[in-house]
Structure formats: C-alpha cells, structure tokens
Amino acid sequence: MKRTIKNILLAAVVVLASSSCSKILDEYNPSGLTSESVFATPEGFESLVNAAYAYQRWWYGKEEGYSMSEMGTDLWMSGAGDTFPDLMKYINLQGNNAALETEWKALYSAVNVCNAGIGRIDAAGLAPDTKAIRLAELRFLRAFYYWHILQTWGGVHLSTTETAGIITTANKTAPEEFYALIESDLLAAIKDLPNTSKDYGRVTNPAARAFLSRVYLSEGKYKEANDYALSVIKGNYGFELLKNYADLWNMANLKNKEVVYTVNYSTDLALNDKSDEILNPLGHNRGSNNGHLLFLMKYDTETGMQRDLGNGRPFNRYMPTRFLLDLYPEGDSRYAASFKEVFYSNNPTATVKLGDTAVYATRRTVSNVGKAYKVYDRNYIYASDGKVKDQLRYPTLSKFLDPTRPSSNEAQSARDVFVIRFAELYLNAAEAQLRLGNRDSAAHWVNIIRARAAQSGKEEDMKVTAPQMTLDFILDERAREFAGEQIRWFDLKRTGKLLERVKAHNPDIATYIQDYHQVRPIPQTQLDAITNKDEFTQNQGYQ
Incomplete structure (x- = not known):
C-alpha cells in the first residue's frame, strides 16, 4: 500500500529507542502492544523521544544529506564517483531522485514522531520537570525538521497532529506559516530546556538559541538573529573557539567546547542500525557517519x-x-x-x-x-x-x-557531526550586523574568527576592516570556516546568492542552474500517492 507523508509513523509498537540520544537501540516485543500502552509509560515515552532524535542521522553524516546541503553550490564539483550528479549539476533534476525521496520520508517521519509525542505527553506519566524538558526537546526537533523541509522544498505539507490511519491528501502551506510554527516551537523550547545535559547530544537551551539565530537569518529578521547569536556568545554557557582549528577534527577531541549542537554516533558501529528491517524501517544502509x-x-x-x-x-x-x-x-x-x-x-x-x-x-x-x-x-x-x-x-x-575505524575498508565512522559550532554564532552576528548597516560590528565578529584561523605571525595580515564587509565576503568567510559541513546550499539560498555565485564560481554547472532550482522537486512517489493531485502539485519548474 502506498503511504503519504501523513501516515509514516514508527509502527507504535516497534520504536527506535536509545539511551544518551540514540546510542543504544532497544526493540519492543510487538506481541499485543499498542502505541497507547507503550507511550503511556515513562519508559515507553522516552523511547519515542529518542526515536525523534534518531532521525537526524538520516541527514547528518549521510551522502543524501551532503548532496542536498553542500552540492550544487559554488564550492563543489562532481568527483568521478558522484552518485547524485543531478543534485550537483541540476541536469535532469526531477522528483525521481533517490536522495530526495529518502530525505522526504525521513524528515516527515521525524515530524510525525514529534507530533505524536507532543500530543501524547500528558498521558505519559512523566514527572513534571522531566515532562517540561521532553516537551521542549520535541518542539525543538519538530522545528529543526520543519526548517530543513522548508528550506529544501519550500511551502509544502505542514501538520501539527499525529497521523491516525491512512491519509491520502496533503496540503500546500505558505512559508510564513512554517516560520510561525518554527519560531513558536523554538521560543517555547528555550523556556524549558536546561543549559546543559548529561546525555551528550540532547538539545540544550543555548543550542535552541543558536538554531533560532539561524532561523531568523533565513527569515530575514536580522535584529532577532543578532540578539539570539549574542545571547549564546555572551551567555556564559562554557562555549569557546578552540585555539587551533585543526583540533576540531581530531577523533579524540569530538566532545569539545566549540560544539553547540551535534548529531552523535556510537563507537560501537553495530548500534548504528546500518541494516535492520525493524530498527531501520525506511531502508537499508543508513549506518554511521559516512562523510569520511x-x-x-x-x-x-x-x-x-x-x-x-x-x-x-x-x-x-x-x-x-x-x-x-x-x-x-x-x-x-x-x-x-x-x-x-x-x-x-x-x-x-x-x-x-x-x-x-x-x-x-x-x-x-x-x-x-x-x-x-x-x-x-x-x-x-x-x-x-x-x-x-x-x-x-x-x-x-x-x-x-x-x-579509528576497525579496518581500511570499513565504510562506517563513529565521528559525530557538528551541526552548530560556536563559530557560527560569530558569523551569524556579523551577517546580521551587516544587514542592519553596522559594518564595524560585522568586521569585529569576523575578526574573532579570523584571529583563530591566523597562522603564527600572520595575525595582522588576516584582519579585515569595515569597508571590506559585504555579503559576498561573509559568504567567503563561511566557506573557509564551514566547507563540507552541510550548510552551504542553505547559506546561498538564504542570502539570495545561489544562482549568482554558482554562475560566477562553478563553471561545471553554471549553464544549468535556473531560478526554480532554489527549491528541490517534490518526490514523485509522494505525488503519485495522494488523491488531491490538483491541489498538491509539483514545485514550479519541475515536471
């Protein structure tokens, strides 16, 4: 039976579960269990929250996610082994792209798990303090997934309630409504999230603030973007730029003070559900981080x-x-x-x-x-x-x-994926200040990043001045700082520079990119599955 986005939910009795944010996977015996009985216990509800976190692994550290968030930009071209050249080059990019289909299913499945948790939490039997934190986590995650959906496909389907039964229709929702929900979820989450967590990988108050800064930049709310960036920079949360940029990538130093938010993977590769029909219900070969x-x-x-x-x-x-x-x-x-x-x-x-x-x-x-x-x-x-x-x-x-992999042929890695680094907050503040007309302030924040990047004896050479502050300069600086870190496509889209910079700096794809490529095509499997095809149509420009 074909499924649409609204009825893709973990099968209630079989849940991706974990301790310490998806590090360990538990399987419930499906015999006789229902979602009402499982999620109405504190232990069962915890499994739902952990499942909501686990879907981040479908994007971060995965080839599909890299192809959708880094490729097709000014920074990358196809190597000989590129498996999604249509995403890289915009040639024959249509809704039959396998990466788009995978991520659409994963992101909407994640949203539905979040909706289920938000709707069921009152009956879960959680202690009041725990309940407030878990609800905040679920609202952050729903905002997190919907931001990725909105940036990728534009104003597509939006729902805030758990699916019950088979739904064969979908809606088109204005981007403004997406942003309204994302903002309200994040603001609510910030009220109840703790500043730190003993479970590495769980979202914290400063991580939600940092992500909201990114959201506000995407939305063009520059004062708010600046305010939330500064609230993390000046918030005494214990974050700092590492002295040496190279130290960020040392496998022995992944849990460092520059990491604001991460998607973590287990050092026991067997726990990363590479191939399991039950624990990995959307398909095989998810596994660990494969960015390496x-x-x-x-x-x-x-x-x-x-x-x-x-x-x-x-x-x-x-x-x-x-x-x-x-x-x-x-x-x-x-x-x-x-x-x-x-x-x-x-x-x-x-x-x-x-x-x-x-x-x-x-x-x-x-x-x-x-x-x-x-x-x-x-x-x-x-x-x-x-x-x-x-x-x-x-x-x-x-x-x-x-x-640290066990062999040279091992395709899986236990490397955590840094979703938000402290460095991003400085560059968010710089971009916001530039947009607000404050070039001196923009240069101030950029220079903090460049001071860390400077080789010994080159500190003065690396300094920049207010007249150098342009949107293109800040995009150049973000490229130097975040190359490959699954954010470039969003940076170019947010700033309205995707077409301009691809045409100027990526000659392999310059002649192919068109204005409509600023959103991706909706997967054809979704369009085939719905009955309101005249209302929920393919994004403009795609067939």
Missing part, C-alpha cells in the same frame, strides 16, 4: 600507495571547485587543517621508498620536472576557465577522516 568517504581523491591506485586507515577509503564523490581552494589566503591555517595535498608512500616500489612523497595534488601551479613523485597541480586538475579536467585527483577535504 565522500570527499577523498582516488589515491590508492597511485604508484607507491595503497588504501589504508590514515588516508581513508576514497569514494571520490565530490571535489572542490578551484574557487574554494583559492579562497584561503596565505596565513590562513584552515586550508591545511581542511585539505590534504600530500600522500606519503605506504606501498613502496622500486622507485618510491616507504614514507617518501608519492603524490602531490595541489591548488598551486607546480612543475613536475625532476620530481620523483607524481604531481597533479591546478593546471592539471582544472582548465583555464575552472572547469574540471581530472575528477580523480585533487586536494582532498580531510577534516572528516576517521583513522
């Missing part, structure tokens, strides 16, 4: 190299635009902390010794003459106009690598 696979060049076929843990398993999905590589000035430590250019031999040959440089894939122009190693420089990788010439060899985004 996606940005790696094909190094393991080069002379003197073989696949190993340190260099990663190269799926070769995405490669940087020349524009992205050139954004980092001399003296900016974020380039070396984000990109890997040199591969040292781990498979010696007659011509390449163990530990010697085997491959150098660089953004620079470098002569290959007299080199004992292979050089792939900017002129080898890119044409004179910036179009890609080689989709296999290029500087590799390395910040998501995970050398």
Whole structure:
C-alpha cells in the first residue's frame, strides 16, 4: 500500500529507542502492544523521544544529506564517483531522485514522531520537570525538521497532529506559516530546556538559541538573529573557539567546547542500525557517519600507495571547485587543517621508498620536472576557465577522516557531526550586523574568527576592516570556516546568492542552474500517492 507523508509513523509498537540520544537501540516485543500502552509509560515515552532524535542521522553524516546541503553550490564539483550528479549539476533534476525521496520520508517521519509525542505527553506519566524538558526537546526537533523541509522544498505539507490511519491528501502551506510554527516551537523550547545535559547530544537551551539565530537569518529578521547569536556568545554557557582549528577534527577531541549542537554516533558501529528491517524501517544502509568517504581523491591506485586507515577509503564523490581552494589566503591555517595535498608512500616500489612523497595534488601551479613523485597541480586538475579536467585527483577535504575505524575498508565512522559550532554564532552576528548597516560590528565578529584561523605571525595580515564587509565576503568567510559541513546550499539560498555565485564560481554547472532550482522537486512517489493531485502539485519548474 502506498503511504503519504501523513501516515509514516514508527509502527507504535516497534520504536527506535536509545539511551544518551540514540546510542543504544532497544526493540519492543510487538506481541499485543499498542502505541497507547507503550507511550503511556515513562519508559515507553522516552523511547519515542529518542526515536525523534534518531532521525537526524538520516541527514547528518549521510551522502543524501551532503548532496542536498553542500552540492550544487559554488564550492563543489562532481568527483568521478558522484552518485547524485543531478543534485550537483541540476541536469535532469526531477522528483525521481533517490536522495530526495529518502530525505522526504525521513524528515516527515521525524515530524510525525514529534507530533505524536507532543500530543501524547500528558498521558505519559512523566514527572513534571522531566515532562517540561521532553516537551521542549520535541518542539525543538519538530522545528529543526520543519526548517530543513522548508528550506529544501519550500511551502509544502505542514501538520501539527499525529497521523491516525491512512491519509491520502496533503496540503500546500505558505512559508510564513512554517516560520510561525518554527519560531513558536523554538521560543517555547528555550523556556524549558536546561543549559546543559548529561546525555551528550540532547538539545540544550543555548543550542535552541543558536538554531533560532539561524532561523531568523533565513527569515530575514536580522535584529532577532543578532540578539539570539549574542545571547549564546555572551551567555556564559562554557562555549569557546578552540585555539587551533585543526583540533576540531581530531577523533579524540569530538566532545569539545566549540560544539553547540551535534548529531552523535556510537563507537560501537553495530548500534548504528546500518541494516535492520525493524530498527531501520525506511531502508537499508543508513549506518554511521559516512562523510569520511565522500570527499577523498582516488589515491590508492597511485604508484607507491595503497588504501589504508590514515588516508581513508576514497569514494571520490565530490571535489572542490578551484574557487574554494583559492579562497584561503596565505596565513590562513584552515586550508591545511581542511585539505590534504600530500600522500606519503605506504606501498613502496622500486622507485618510491616507504614514507617518501608519492603524490602531490595541489591548488598551486607546480612543475613536475625532476620530481620523483607524481604531481597533479591546478593546471592539471582544472582548465583555464575552472572547469574540471581530472575528477580523480585533487586536494582532498580531510577534516572528516576517521583513522579509528576497525579496518581500511570499513565504510562506517563513529565521528559525530557538528551541526552548530560556536563559530557560527560569530558569523551569524556579523551577517546580521551587516544587514542592519553596522559594518564595524560585522568586521569585529569576523575578526574573532579570523584571529583563530591566523597562522603564527600572520595575525595582522588576516584582519579585515569595515569597508571590506559585504555579503559576498561573509559568504567567503563561511566557506573557509564551514566547507563540507552541510550548510552551504542553505547559506546561498538564504542570502539570495545561489544562482549568482554558482554562475560566477562553478563553471561545471553554471549553464544549468535556473531560478526554480532554489527549491528541490517534490518526490514523485509522494505525488503519485495522494488523491488531491490538483491541489498538491509539483514545485514550479519541475515536471
């Protein structure tokens, strides 16, 4: 039987459940149980709340989520292994795209779990203090999922009640109504969320404030965006920028003071429900964070190299635009902390010794003459106009690598995904201040980020001034800071710069992107399943 968005709910008697936010999965015996009996107990209701958190894993750290939130922008081009080139290049992008279908189902399933919890919490038997916090968590999560839906598809279906039975219609709802619900949910959540949580990964008061700052930027409410960003920056919540940008990506340092909100994964990979018909009801191969696979060049076929843990398993999905590589000035430590250019031999040959440089894939122009190693420089990788010439060899985004995996072929990673870092609050404040006409204040907040990024002795060179503050500069700075962190497409859409910057900086897709690509096509499976097809129609521009 076909299902529409309104009746995709965890089957009441079988729930994704966890302790410490989805780290451990429990399965209820379905024999004789109903949702009324399970969710009417404190233990059963806790399983519902944990299920609501678990759906974040369908987007964060997943190839589908990366393709929808980073690709098709000014920063990335298709590597040879790209499995969703229509999302990257906007060529033949239609509602039959598998990534869009997966995320639509997951996000609406998540919303329905949140709606169920909000509607059932009064009968759950929770202690008053716990009840207030769990309700706040559910309202935050509903806002979180609806923001992703709104940004991705525009004014599509909106519901605040749990589905009961089979529903075969859907509604089109104005973006303003989405924002009204998102705002009210977040403001309500902020009232009752604690400042900290012993369960790492649960939302806290400052995390909700930070996300509301992002929402207000999306909505064009710049004073409010600034106020909520500053409420976290100045709120004495214990957050701080790490001294070294590179330390953010150390697997031993994931729980650090810069992380405001995270989607966490278990170090026991078996608990991340990679393939389970019961615990993973929407399909197989969700598993753990797979961001470590996606940005790696094909190094393991080069002379003197073989696949190993340190260099990663190269799926070769995405490669940087020349524009992205050139954004980092001399003296900016974020380039070396984000990109890997040199591969040292781990498979010696007659011509390449163990530990010697085997491959150098660089953004620079470098002569290959007299080199004992292979050089792939900017002129080898890119044409004179910036179009890609080689989709296999290029500087590799390395910040998501995970050398703690059990083997070099392991596709899963226990790396947590940083959804909101403290750095974002500074750049949110800078953008809001710029929009409000306060360039001096914008430069002040940007300079805090650049001071952390500056290499020793380059601090003065990295400083910027008020006249340099433009929307494009702030987008450049966000690219340097957040490259690959599943936010770029939203940044460009929010600022109205998606078409302009893709056309200016991504020559591989510049001729294909159109104005209607600022929302994604509604999955065809959804359109086929509903009966009110004349009312709930495909987004304009798509077939």
